[in-house]
Amino acid sequence: MKDRPEAYLDYSASTPVDPRVLAAMMPYFSEVFANPSSTHRFGRQAERAIEDARATVAAVLNCRPSEIVFTGGGSESDNLALRGAAWRARASGLPSRLITSPVEHSAVTETVAQLDQLMGFKSEIVAVDRYGLVKAEAFAEACRRGGAMASVIYANNELGSINDLPKLAAIARDSGILFHTDAVQAGGQLSLDVERLGVDLLSLSAHKFYGPKGVGILYVKQGIDLASALTGGGHEAGRRAGTHNTPFIVGLARALELAYQERDERLAHFQKLRDRLIRGVLERVDPAELSGHPEHRLPSHASFVLHGIDANALLMHLDMKGVAASSGSACKTGNPEPAATLLAAGYSAESAKSGLRLSVGRNTTIAEVDYAIEALAEAVEKLGKVQREWAS
Ligand SMILES: Cc1ncc(COP(=O)(O)O)c(C=O)c1O
Known part of the structure; x- marks a missing residue:
């Protein structure tokens, strides 16, 4: 009391953190502690836990395990999606316009602003209605003018409103523009079926669905070649360098699995x-x-x-x-x-x-x-x- x-x-x-999530994480702090990139049996044991976690996440998102990138949280996932796609577009000579909304989380707005101010990208901010929902017509108009990518929040963190992602993603697809969504607030509550949503990239963060802080996911549809925003070893198929945080990744997967069960x-x-x-x-x-x-x-x-x-x-x-x-x-x-x-x-x-x-x-x-x-x-x-x- x-x-x-x-x-x-x-x-x-x-x-x-859900006690069941914590229990799943515990062995990976000190029992199964080896570097998952090591080739010996101890490393392979940790690697197996990460690949099991990847498969668990992929089942919830209805995607391939190879399309899941583990990150250090929702902000990092947003950064990787935007910067990775923008840099890749630049290298391929694609248009440099980035389409987004005025009600994105700062992890998106600040990244777009930096790409605009320092890297010569041009940001286009599409109007929202009284509820903070992106106006489909205005979005379609922006997409028709072309761009490297569009990023629209799934459920708004301040207003709670839920965007019609299948509709917006289809508009972007028709214009040949990559579509990213920040699904951090939606995680654990709304459908994350990427086939149904029609998105190319999707960000999540474990601490919004009873998992640990400092670990997230970026879904990257097969065939999309992101430039890594964190370079180093070839972790996460060259998309995100850094020794895997085994206990946190295990915890994220268990939390996501429980949330959807x-x-x-x-x-x-x-x-x-x-x-x-x-x-x-x-x-x-x-x-x-x-x-x-x-x-x-x-x-x-x-x-x-x-x-x-x-x-x-x-x-x-x-x-x-x-x-x-x-x-x-x-x-x-x-x-x-x-x-x-x-x-x-x-x-x-x-x-x-x-x-x-x-x-x-x-x-x-x-x-x-x-x-x-x-x-x-x-x-x-x-x-x-x-x-x-x-x-x-
Ligand atoms: C919509 C949205 N995107 C991104 C983030 C950032 O996630 P993280 O705290 O894991 O960096 C948050 C966190 O509040 C959020 O609400």
């Missing part, structure tokens, strides 16, 4: 709590508006614009009450700037400083949700009063 009530509602930022049950739990949270906040907290799509959104994800309330100050008040929340992506929390995602979705600069994300997880209880709603209502009321006094 905790002596003070608490509610961790920031599972979109990170999830705890138990998906129906997990999603039912998330959805029930998320809907209770949304209902409660809209009823109890004035002036809360649901942001992101009301239906096409991640089952675990609720987000709001609390008009007139400074989100960063609110996060501190919530923290004092034991409620863990976020004003957007974890990487941006504490940043006094208006959220670029909300601005792109058409919110004013003022409203874009009032974004709040609450995300539920496997351990979330009804009591936690109810406590968080009351704590939020109190904090907003108090903060609103203080802000009004300051303004008068």
Whole structure:
């Protein structure tokens, strides 16, 4: 029993490692420790664990094991996809335009910005609607002008909205443009069947689905020749150098396998709590508006614009009450700037400083949700009063 009530509602930022995942990882720290690239039997044992993990991941993604690249996390996967494809396009004399959206995670936007500013690529940012979803017509128009690759987030980390990937990927394919998706938030919740989605490249990160931090996946469709962004030994078929992190790779695969074996049950739990949270906040907290799509959104994800309330100050008040929340992506929390995602979705600069994300997880209880709603209502009321006094 905790002596003070608490509610961790920031599972979109990170999830705890499942004890079954931890148990699967343990032997690979000190028993099966050899370098998986070594040719002796000890090395081969570690290599076998990595190849088993690769096969497990490939089964969930409905792809070939050889199409899976293990990386050091979601940011690295995004970097490898974008830089690897852009550099390869440059070497082959292909167009240098990179098509993306204004609501991508910073691992994508910053990589595209660097390619634009330092490497002579030209980025084209396609408009999104009020929910942060990419407008298909605008995307098609951008693709018709040609490009090296397009990158569109699967489920948005700040708004929870889910893009129609099969449609967008088909548009890119028709224009001969490689299509990458950052599926980091979608991992463990939405279908990752790459055949159905029609994507060429897809990024995932284990710590969003009850696996360890610092390990991720990049799916690379067979036949796509990425330039390695990390050069060295020929690991991962020359696509990502560095001695394999055997325990983390084993943990990632076990976490992904469990997430999809138990998906129906997990999603039912998330959805029930998320809907209770949304209902409660809209009823109890004035002036809360649901942001992101009301239906096409991640089952675990609720987000709001609390008009007139400074989100960063609110996060501190919530923290004092034991409620863990976020004003957007974890990487941006504490940043006094208006959220670029909300601005792109058409919110004013003022409203874009009032974004709040609450995300539920496997351990979330009804009591936690109810406590968080009351704590939020109190904090907003108090903060609103203080802000009004300051303004008068
Ligand atoms: C959509 C999205 N992409 C990429 C990342 C980065 O993943 P990682 O933390 O594994 O680097 C995150 C993490 O929050 C994310 O939400």
